[in-house]
Amino acid sequence: MTQQQPRINTSPKVSDEVRKTTCYMCACRCGINVHMKDGKVAYIEGNRDHPVNKGVLCAKGSAGIMQVNAPSRLRAPLKRVGPRGSGQFEEISWDEALEMATGWLEPIRNEAPEKLAFFTGRDQSQSFTSFWAQNFGTPNYAAHGGFCSVNMAAAGIYTMGGAFWEFGQPDWDHTKLFMIFGVAEDHDSNPIKMGIGKIKARGAKVIGVNPIRSGYNAVADDWVGITPGTDGLFILALVHELLRAGKIDLDYLARYTNAPVLVNRDSKSPEYGLFLRDDDGKPLVVDRNTGKLTAFDTPGVKPDLHATHRHAGITHRPVMHLLASRYLDKKYAPDTVADQCGIKPEKIKAIAAEIARVAFEEEIVLEREWTDFRGEKHSVMKGRPVSFHSMRGISAHSNGFQTCRALHVLQILLGSVEVPGGFRFKPPYPKPVSAHPTPHCKVTPDMPLDGPHLGFVRGPEDLALKDDGTPIRIDKAFTWENPMSSHGMMHMVISNAHAGDPYKIDTLFMYMANMSWNSSMNTSGVIEMLTDKDEDGEYKIPHIIYSDAYSSEMVAYADLILPDTTYLERHDCISLLDRPICEADAAADAIRWPVIEPDRDVRGFQTVLVQLANKMKLPGFTNEDGSAKFEDYADYITNHERKPGIGPLAGWRLGKNGLTHGRGAPNGSQIQSYIANGGFFVKHIPQEASYMKPWNMDYQNWAVEMGIFDSPQPYVFDLYVETMRHFQLAAEGHGEHQPPDHLRERIKSTMDPLPIWYPPIEDTHVDLEEYPVHALTQRPMAMYHSWGSQNAWLRQIHGHNPLYLPTKLWEMHSFGEGDWARVSSVHGEITIPVAHMAALNENTVWTWNAIGKRKGAWALKEDAPEATKGFLLNHLIHELLPPKGDGLRWSNSDPITGQAAWFDLRVKIEKVDAPAESQPEMPPIQSPVGTGPDELTWKVGQ
Amino acid sequence: MTALPEHTQKKLGLVIDLDTCVGCHACVISCKGWNTENYGAPLSDQDPYGEPSGTFLNRVHSYEVQPEEGAAQLIHFPKSCLHCEDAPCVTVCPTGASYKRVEDGIVLVNESDCIGCGLCAWACPYGARELDQAEGVMKKCTLCVDRIYNENLPEEDREPACVRTCPAGARHFGDLGDPDSDVSQLVAERGGMDLMPEQGTKPVNKYLPPRPKDQMDQIDVLAPFLEPVAEETKGFLGWLDKTLEKL
Numbered sequence A: 001m002t003q004q005q006p007r008i009n010t011s012p013k014v015s016d017e018v019r020k021t022t023c024y025m026c027a028c029r030c031g032i033n034v035h036m037k038d039g040k041v042a043y044i045e046g047n048r049d050h051p052v053n054k055g056v057l058c059a060k061g062s063a064g065i066m067q068v069n070a071p072s073r074l075r076a077p078l079k080r081v082g083p084r085g086s087g088q089f090e091e092i093s094w095d096e097a098l099e100m101a102t103g104w105l106e107p108i109r110n111e112a113p114e115k116l117a118f119f120t121g122r123d124q125s126q127s128f129t130s131f132w133a134q135n136f137g138t139p140n141y142a143a144h145g146g147f148c149s150v151n152m153a154a155a156g157i158y159t160m161g162g163a164f165w166e167f168g169q170p171d172w173d174h175t176k177l178f179m180i181f182g183v184a185e186d187h188d189s190n191p192i193k194m195g196i197g198k199i200k201a202r203g204a205k206v207i208g209v210n211p212i213r214s215g216y217n218a219v220a221d222d223w224v225g226i227t228p229g230t231d232g233l234f235i236l237a238l239v240h241e242l243l244r245a246g247k248i249d250l251d252y253l254a255r256y257t258n259a260p261v262l263v264n265r266d267s268k269s270p271e272y273g274l275f276l277r278d279d280d281g282k283p284l285v286v287d288r289n290t291g292k293l294t295a296f297d298t299p300g301v302k303p304d305l306h307a308t309h310r311h312a313g314i315t316h317r318p319v320m321h322l323l324a325s326r327y328l329d330k331k332y333a334p335d336t337v338a339d340q341c342g343i344k345p346e347k348i349k350a351i352a353a354e355i356a357r358v359a360f361e362e363e364i365v366l367e368r369e370w371t372d373f374r375g376e377k378h379s380v381m382k383g384r385p386v387s388f389h390s391m392r393g394i395s396a397h398s399n400g401f402q403t404c405r406a407l408h409v410l411q412i413l414l415g416s417v418e419v420p421g422g423f424r425f426k427p428p429y430p431k432p433v434s435a436h437p438t439p440h441c442k443v444t445p446d447m448p449l450d451g452p453h454l455g456f457v458r459g460p461e462d463l464a465l466k467d468d469g470t471p472i473r474i475d476k477a478f479t480w481e482n483p484m485s486s487h488g489m490m491h492m493v494i495s496n497a498h499a500g501d502p503y504k505i506d507t508l509f510m511y512m513a514n515m516s517w518n519s520s521m522n523t524s525g526v527i528e529m530l531t532d533k534d535e536d537g538e539y540k541i542p543h544i545i546y547s548d549a550y551s552s553e554m555v556a557y558a559d560l561i562l563p564d565t566t567y568l569e570r571h572d573c574i575s576l577l578d579r580p581i582c583e584a585d586a587a588a589d590a591i592r593w594p595v596i597e598p599d600r601d602v603r604g605f606q607t608v609l610v611q612l613a614n615k616m617k618l619p620g621f622t623n624e625d626g627s628a629k630f631e632d633y634a635d636y637i638t639n640h641e642r643k644p645g646i647g648p649l650a651g652w653r654l655g656k657n658g659l660t661h662g663r664g665a666p667n668g669s670q671i672q673s674y675i676a677n678g679g680f681f682v683k684h685i686p687q688e689a690s691y692m693k694p695w696n697m698d699y700q701n702w703a704v705e706m707g708i709f710d711s712p713q714p715y716v717f718d719l720y721v722e723t724m725r726h727f728q729l730a731a732e733g734h735g736e737h738q739p740p741d742h743l744r745e746r747i748k749s750t751m752d753p754l755p756i757w758y759p760p761i762e763d764t765h766v767d768l769e770e771y772p773v774h775a776l777t778q779r780p781m782a783m784y785h786s787w788g789s790q791n792a793w794l795r796q797i798h799g800h801n802p803l804y805l806p807t808k809l810w811e812m813h814s815f816g817e818g819d820w821a822r823v824s825s826v827h828g829e830i831t832i833p834v835a836h837m838a839a840l841n842e843n844t845v846w847t848w849n850a851i852g853k854r855k856g857a858w859a860l861k862e863d864a865p866e867a868t869k870g871f872l873l874n875h876l877i878h879e880l881l882p883p884k885g886d887g888l889r890w891s892n893s894d895p896i897t898g899q900a901a902w903f904d905l906r907v908k909i910e911k912v913d914a915p916a917e918s919q920p921e922m923p924p925i926q927s928p929v930g931t932g933p934d935e936l937t938w939k940v941g942q
Numbered sequence B: 001m002t003a004l005p006e007h008t009q010k011k012l013g014l015v016i017d018l019d020t021c022v023g024c025h026a027c028v029i030s031c032k033g034w035n036t037e038n039y040g041a042p043l044s045d046q047d048p049y050g051e052p053s054g055t056f057l058n059r060v061h062s063y064e065v066q067p068e069e070g071a072a073q074l075i076h077f078p079k080s081c082l083h084c085e086d087a088p089c090v091t092v093c094p095t096g097a098s099y100k101r102v103e104d105g106i107v108l109v110n111e112s113d114c115i116g117c118g119l120c121a122w123a124c125p126y127g128a129r130e131l132d133q134a135e136g137v138m139k140k141c142t143l144c145v146d147r148i149y150n151e152n153l154p155e156e157d158r159e160p161a162c163v164r165t166c167p168a169g170a171r172h173f174g175d176l177g178d179p180d181s182d183v184s185q186l187v188a189e190r191g192g193m194d195l196m197p198e199q200g201t202k203p204v205n206k207y208l209p210p211r212p213k214d215q216m217d218q219i220d221v222l223a224p225f226l227e228p229v230a231e232e233t234k235g236f237l238g239w240l241d242k243t244l245e246k247l
Helices: A064-067 A094-111 A126-136 A149-162 A191-201 A217-218 A231-244 A250-256 A319-327 A332-343 A347-362 A400-411 A491-497 A523-531 A551-558 A605-616 A633-639 A668-677 A697-705 A722-731 A743-750 A807-812 B024-038 B119-123 B161-164 B182-190 B233-246
Strands: A019-023 A031-037 A041-048 A076-081 A089-091 A118-119 A167-168 A177-181 A204-208 A222-224 A263-266 A285-286 A291-296 A309-311 A312-316 A362-368 A381-383 A385-391 A423-425 A508-513 A543-550 A560-563 A573-574 A586-592 A651-656 A658-662 A682-683 A773-778 A804-805 A820-825 A829-836 A844-848 A905-912 B010-018 B058-065 B071-081 B098-100 B107-109 B171-177 B205-210
Touching: A019 A041, A019 A586, A041 A064, A041 B024, A041 B161, A076 A094, A094 A508, A094 A543, A094 A560, A094 A605, A118 A126, A126 A385, A126 A605, A167 A191, A167 A385, A177 A191, A177 A347, A191 A204, A191 A217, A204 A217, A204 A347, A217 B071, A222 A347, A222 A491, A231 A319, A231 A332, A231 A347, A231 A400, A250 A400, A250 B233, A263 A285, A332 A347, A347 A385, A385 A400, A423 B182, A491 A508, A491 A523, A523 A551, A543 A551, A560 B058, A586 A668, A605 A633, A633 A668, A722 A743, A804 A820, A807 A829, B010 B182, B024 B058, B024 B071, B024 B161, B161 B171, B171 B182, B182 B205
Parallel strands: A118 A508, A177 A204, A177 A385, A204 A222, A508 A543, A543 A560, A773 A844, A804 A829, B010 B205
Antiparallel strands: A019 A031, A031 A041, A076 A089, A076 A560, A167 A423, A263 A312, A285 A291, A309 A312, A362 A381, A573 A586, A586 A682, A651 A658, A773 A905, A804 A844, A820 A829, A820 A905, B010 B171, B058 B071, B098 B107
16 A cells, blocks of 8 residues: 555644643642633643642643543532431522521530531641631631641651641752652652652652652662651661761751750759750850850850750750760660661661761752851851651651651751752741740630630640640640640541530531541441431431532531532632742742633532621621621632731732732732732742741741741751650649649650650550551552542542552462452451552551542442442551550550551451452442443543 | 555654653543543543543553562553554554654554554554544554644643653653654663564664662672761760861
8 A cells, every 4th residue: 555644733723722720639739721622621731830830740630620520529509318328418509508507507606616626628728717717716626637647747847847748848959869758659749750850860869768669669769668657766777877977967956956955954853854044035055165155046156066064053965965865875776676677777777878978978069148047147058968758658657746756857967957959948938836826725605716726835834625624625636645736636526526525516517528438547437426326316416517529428427518619610729828839949829710610509618618607797707897808718818818918818919019929908809910820929039048048037038028927037946845845844743734644654755855766556555466467558649639539530540459468478378369358457357359569568568548439429330449349448447546454545646746547557467258349348328419421532622 | 554654754752761750640641631632532431430441542550570689679661652663553454544654753543544443453562552442443642743743832832741741751752763862862871772672663662771779788889887986975975075176
């Protein structure tokens, strides 16, 4: 046949229009170009100008089109007509829905606001939802941080004024060694992939520490297949090696940390372990120039890391001494910890040597002048190009807070935080504890709460306790059981409300939180709690209101459903007051706007909250004349001021001489300005302010100008966290705020002001001979933080989730392809399909989280693999640890922050005959939206 | 039987970096999105909310490698049409629907001539073609022929959707027939490889192999461990004092 090429059109029209907004397929918040044809979404790609993703987009982002056309989308408000859990609803009008909601909420507010528990899950509008809850007056508000990664966030704030991800990032352009701990394939999504790409293109090295070698760990040059829950021990062994070799940055430690601060070392003193302070309360150091006691921030001081000081008969030693004597101890030596960590001692030593080599022999110097907070001028910015990133893997253990602290301390000892090549903060961070609020919980009927719910305790006096010592909050956050629970404890709300402990509530109001499925420990137990009735035949949790865009498993357990829009049909703001999207070199915020109008009777949840607030005339939402301040969420975004001149969005505010950024009056056209700019605002940090931010006065002054702070907030890093010592002192019997006796020993042993490692608490409650195997979950990259796996394209990538077994266990139990196993914990058992994976810690099994779906949910058919072979490990995990004979039930969480200890799980495995479906098999729920179509041939522009 | 051109003016193709691909499937879905909306029939999905099976032009597979010594490794392996120089899928086509373009070497299917016989998919040793069940025509990677020359797109966007979206920068696009092109240089630098060269298909796409892994497990090749300055606190504090004096 002769060559006859068809003529094809290589320049077809791509779209009628491109609308630029912000993705919400996960928590990453990338900029997207939504290509429109005939008023419909035709194609979604990344926005090249956007500070987060710079044009790239992950699988979830590109699959957004399938989220908008998902058959699982709710259509109208729903009122439950069958028993809870049946899925029987009738559609009602919004007027009726809002009337029903305020019918429950108004009496609560007038009589006992704490009887509303308002918890928002994957909420990206927490500064708004918390403002609503504060004005309602309930103390019971939080989002999902308590069961996600509060250990990382709180440890970072308490140690250095910020943590990873939203708080900061590696200096991708300069780092020469990048070490990643406990990061599955997520948090955050595109920036880490872009960063790894940059590092690899330069030939720099990546070390992955994770029991599972998938995703980022698969491309790491070196893999450390650590035993789950031992990261802290491994990190402290690295600290041991570095200290022993003197490979720490003494100049950095003396200038920018509390290593030189003097600590009371008299064990009989009521101030044992506290800092020596001057009359202004400033921590004191010895000045190496003069040998005299001096406030740490005095101009010209040269803080001494070595000298001790005797004062009023009491010896005071610098933190550096305490640190050295703690970590030089042989118990942190690589040879001691190797077996427990599952890492050869030579490898630990080799990694320590490599870190030291890169930090101290490959120093980076940027020729940029800067002035520190003591007034000293520096001619260069000196960097140690070792950087770290870490997330849930080390966080979601009962020793997670101290482990995260250890990692932050390691970076600081190297002098690699906020320096070129190291870890860099993103505005509004760095932000020390002193610039954060304390928790607020004073309830007055018919009045707002006395301040923001969540915050950072400074000592026992800040706990959320009544005079009789009982918890004020339904989740028991900020109590002696978990004093530093800065993100609340959403995972305890339902069990506490069901038990009426510490009190009964009337209404549970939740948003985007799948608590009757993958977002709860003990899923079957939670379902029972949600449907359990008291002697009068009434539900123990009397009213449940739930908002979601989709027919998730939780919908069936609510009495009233407020259907949300998708992210392409709504206004949102990604605010500097909230969870920012800034870069290390820039402050940035963004909006979402309705690039399409919903084709059904749904409303954006935040607008519904405004409407509820208006009906109840909540104070912050009501003018003095009784009229409503805001019509909807867009109106709030534009016109709300948190304090004069500071609103949800920093860009295009009104200044005295026209448009300005940062501080300024509300601008009625602000959202239009954002749309015209591609949906975001970005303000770059001047070069001389871009590193050394906590101490750099150019940065501090820039932050004040931008409205991030009202005055400069320079500070030094807290290697030693004095707040924790205050709690220990209380447990030792000092002070007026005293813990209950049964908690004293635990507080003394866990709240150490210098990082420690202790075994995951479940290990001390279960028989490790019987349950020898660690069990973990990860979210896949193509689904991390995305709301549901019903997406027609994404579920073709991850529609199955076998339990992956390492070679040792695979062979020990003679498993073969297609086999099934019974997996049991001390709490429950599941029977599920297994698969072999060699690149895995030899005592660890794992699966993809939240693939398993309940029959009837998400508009999936009953034969969907997610519903027949998919499964949740949640059935094996309880919110309480098994009894250990002391008459108490200890919570399965970190004793410091209350973070849910998902990854402490221990199991045993047996080979069994394959059942027809994964066990436990939950009965189907009736779908309020039916099921999806039999075929998709999606083409908008036909 | 359909003839291949004797010579193509360019050899456009992809270079995929297996050292950097994190296996995120971003390329898979951006490809699905673009090619559903653009060239030819949409990429359909059967039983999309039950037991789904759909048409994809690009899929990412993961393979484990267990070396004799040391830890197992996981390689993410994106796979799409390799636009072979000796493309058996073209020569096997009974209608001339499958063809290789003279100007750039892209292998395409002219859907109006495709009878859905499936011979080309059978002939392709890479499994890179998928018969769309709804339309009954063969679908394959077009190298986004409707993007790379598209004057309605900004110049910087005239590259395949999978390349534009790849977050890790593991995908590169260019003329592999030009030894001076960026992609050819990259292939030369990194030892880029053909997939299954023994098949004789002369694929245009190249794969960059993963760099050697787990060097730290080979302790003897490493620099020496850290020299201690002290073993105990007292000695450390002495070292500290001396060192501070020098600062």
